[in-house]
Amino acid sequence: MRILVTGGAGFIGSHYVRTLLSGDDPEHVSVRVTVLDKLTYCGNPANLAPVADDPRLTFVRGDICDAGLVDALMPGHDTVLHFAAESHVDRSIGSDVPFVRTNVLGTRVLLDAVLRHRVRRFVQVSTDEVYGSIAKGSWTEQTRLDPSSPYAASKAASDLLALSYHRTHGLDVVVTRSSNNYGPYQFPEKLIPLFVTRLLEGGRVPLYGDGANVRDWLHVDDNCRAIDVVARHGRPGEVYHVGGGTELANRDLTARLLAACGAGWESVDHVTDRKGHDLRYSLDCTKIAEEFGFRPAIPFEEGLAETAAWYERNRDWWRPLLGRAAPPAVPR
Incomplete structure (x- = not known):
């Protein structure tokens, strides 16, 4: 089997590729992987270093919006796993142009090539942020999309575009929507690596508003296992939720990160809340559990401790990236 992984040098995509090529799953022994990544500020070839010498891996630096390149790469692949995206909400508030270009137009370029070259399956990797905010209960896969940020709106648009290719053209499309991911190799502008790297250096961390915003935390390894299950066995045209089962207010997560780093x-600096900040996300993950028996395997306390320890051991990985991170939030 030949798999094209877009954004395969990013956080989640690289974890998927490393897992695919270094695991002992017999279904993966004969797999061949092509990674297509533009290597923007958060794309990092070092994320693939553990498998860089694997003869089953081919790396191509390029843009998913480059229709000629995508068309040349697509023939012969059986599956496309589409991780590539502009994904930082704060950056999308500053300028939504790269988000619309990459997340919407780039997805269209891929779908067009997948359809033209009769690729068997297209896996759209998405986010719970497409639903907006929910005060109580949890979203199901049938919940209406109601994004709040330009980032979330661009992902919602790309999800709907992918599903439209299934309904209009009969393309085999499946969509996964996950809660907040964390783990090693995450670019240090997202909450957990931002706080850990700053605290390890004796610095200060910004907490938006009163810290009451609630997120469900999912280890990247659990998310990648779920994506692999859906890629292999998901029903065409369906959406599958992937949650971690650990909902925490940001102030509670901050307390745990402070403890993990001895601070x-x-x-902590309490900073002005960002525009359109959703209060709470929560996914109902009954569907993936009932269809495939999937449940997250890494307890949050264990995963968080291991993640903090990884950043402490791998300062040479993240220190060179700090200059690329988004500017710090402004104190209130």
Whole structure:
């Protein structure tokens, strides 16, 4: 089997590729992987270093919006796993242009090539943020999309575009929507790596508003296992939720990160809340559990401790990236 992985040098995509090529699953022994990645500020070839010498891996630096390149790469692949995306909400508030270009137009370029070259399956990797905010209960896969940020709107548009190719053209499309991911190799502008790297250096961390915003945390390894299950066995045209089962207010997560890094609340700056900040996300993951028996395997306390320890051991990986991260939030 030949798989094209877009955004395969990013956080989740690279974890998927490393898992695919270094695991002992007999279904993966004969797999061949092509990674297509533009290597923007958060794309990092070092994320693929553990498998860089594997003869089953081919790396191509390029843009998913480059129709000529995509058309040349697509023939012979059986599946496309589409991880590539502009994904930082704060950056999308500053300028939504790269989000619309990559997340919407780039997805269209891929879908057009998949259809033209009769690729068997297209896996759209998405986010719970497409639903907006929910005060109580959890979203099902049938919930109406109601995105709040330009980032979330661009992902919602790309999801709907992918599903339209299934309904209009009969393309085999499946969509996964996950809750907040965390784990090693995550670019240090997202909450957990941002806080851990700053605290490890004796710095300060920004907590938006009163810290009441609630997110469900999912280890990247669990998300990649779920994506692999859906890629292999998901029903065409269906959406599958992937959650971690650990909902925490940001102030509670901050307390855990402070403890993990040996710091106190004096290291926290309370900063002005960002525009359109959703209060709570929550996914109902009954569908993937009932159809495939999938459940997250990594307890949050264990995963968080291992993640903090990874960043402590791998300062040479993240220190060179700090200059690329989004500017820090402004204190209130």
